[in-house]
Amino acid sequence: MAATGRGTGGQQFDRLIRNAANSARVAVHVDVVDLDPTTSHPHLPGSRSDWQRIASFDALVVTGAQPQNSHPEKDPGYPVIERILDLSRRRNFFTVFSCLSAHLALHQMCGVQRRRLAHKRVGVLDHQTVARRGPLTVGLPDVVTMPHSRWNTVDRDELVACGVRLELLTGGSDWAVATSQDGVRQVFVQGHPEYLPDMLLREYRRDVRVFLTDPDAPYPPIPEGYLADTASRRLAAFARRARSQRSPTLATQLPTVGPLPDVARRWTAEATAMTANWIRRVADGSTGRINDPPTRPAAGRHQDDLVLANGCSSVQYGPRLDAGRERDR
Known part of the structure; x- marks a missing residue:
């Protein structure tokens, strides 16, 4: 037991x-x-x-x-x-x-x-x-x-x-x-x-949501050695948008990506x-x-x-x- x-x-x-x-x-x-x-x-x-x-x-x-x-x-x-x-x-x-x-x-x-x-x-x-x-x-x-x-x-x-x-x-x-x-x-x-396997992404999504709701929070870095190049580019594009249009409503638009196989x-x-x-x-x-x-x-x-x-x-x-x-x- x-x-x-x-x-x-x-x-x-x-x-x-x-x-x-x-x-x-x-x-x-x-x-x-x-x-x-x-x-x-x-x-x-x-x-x-x-x-x-x-x-x-x-x-x-x-x-x-x-x-x-x-x-x-x-x-x-x-x-x-x-x-x-x-x-x-x-x-x-x-x-x-x-x-x-x-x-x-x-x-x-x-x-x-x-x-x-x-x-x-x-x-x-x-x-x-x-x-x-x-x-x-x-x-x-x-x-x-x-x-x-x-x-x-x-x-x-x-x-x-x-x-x-x-x-x-x-x-x-x-x-x-x-x-x-x-x-x-x-x-x-x-x-x-x-x-x-998915833990770093779960934390990343959480930290992005925190950034969008907390004006003092930093934007999280994209995990290295963990994602395909296409996934990293999608997240980087969203990061640029989130920094310029900071709003909790953007959380639902965070790209859904997965870790490298x-x-x-x-x-x-x-x-x-x-x-x-x-x-x-x-x-x-x-x-x-x-x-x-x-x-x-x-x-x-x-x-x-x-x-x-x-x-x-x-x-x-x-x-x-x-x-x-x-x-x-």
Whole structure:
């Protein structure tokens, strides 16, 4: 029996974890802990029952949401991440921090600040694999693709200076995946390996609608490496019209286009392989074999069950992924 996170994000991570577990031949039980700092739900962040459940997990996947403050320490999710970090140190379990939660965790661990990019980084990007035989990246090709959709980054030189290990580099001073020094115990992800094929377009359409109704909102860039040239040209033509005739009534005239055929096949396969590497290490680490090479059980057999929290609800607050204004990630 398993539960999934609320909303699209929870479903996407649930899908990725289950596919990767199947690939790794490891049985997993996925649970959800809802730690919404702004909710009136009776189980508020820090409740005894929530944290007792978290303490029993072998691993935790924590995602973020729309930042509520430009200063990380003032974000409502900050104390939640602080407590997760403290618990993970005491319990020594495996944690993936994605999106905003990665930035909040790195700020607490290293004192590094998020930096706003001049332009939103959005599209399906290529990444250099730093160490192909690392615990997380073993078996991956030299170049890995992954979707991105964010306004912020943490400079990689600052991460290296505080001992964080870089796994996938996006180019310039940017990165997609970084880890603790052991390469697996703590994982920080700026990209979105969990995304479904149409997710970037769904976000793009949402952001266009926000632009048409909010005079302070920027017009979203067209996702790169994701659309056919004809589709990009149609969206660019509409963008010129929207900028000159800004009106909510234009929303219904936004061209209907789709992503490139099979554009998600590669990133999905590589995301599944990377997540399977992580799950194997969680399985080995839970039995004290974290420093050994990842193991594969005999055909037809599964390793012992792992209990993972699909943490998409763990720090999910503010507007859902498919609603509200631009996420200032």
